[in-house]
Amino acid sequence: MTRHDNTAAILPTDAELLPAAYVDAFNSGNAERLDGLYEDASVLVPSPGHPATGTERAAADRHLLGFGLPIDARLRHSYVAGDVALLIVDWSLRGTGADGHEVHLGGTAADVARRGPDGLWRYAVNNPFGTGRAPH
DSSP: OEEOSTTSOEEOSSGGGHHHHHHHHHHHTOHHHHHTTEEEEEEEEEETTEEEOHHHHHHHHHHHHTTOOOEEEEEEEEEEETTEEEEEEEEEEEEEOTTSOEEEEEEEEEEEEEEOTTSOEEEEEEOTTTTSOOOO
16 A cells, blocks of 8 residues: 555555555544545445535545544455456444434445556445445
8 A cells, every 4th residue: 555645545556455445544534535545536325326426425425424433344345357346345334423323324335446547546436335225
């Protein structure tokens, strides 16, 4: 993995390490580090059927950071074809949030990553609920 500075994301040279980089960035609480894991034109699907890009994507990630809870994510499968990878990741965000309410979020992500010209992997599509349903 490569770190460009103290606030930059740690970008992996292997697609299989991208979920661990996401956990590291998320659990740092640093929104800029988290943003650094995405391609400029990336998509986040914060709830099924509702893709977000640009500032909406960044706001959705900041919403999750706002719970003040650590995320746990474990790679289940990785399928790499050249500079594109499909990552299947089990994840959860659980505990008492910053507002005092219980948080129980989790799912199996179906994420698409792409290796950039610099040899580093970033999210092109972060789809945390995969083909599943939204959290209740």
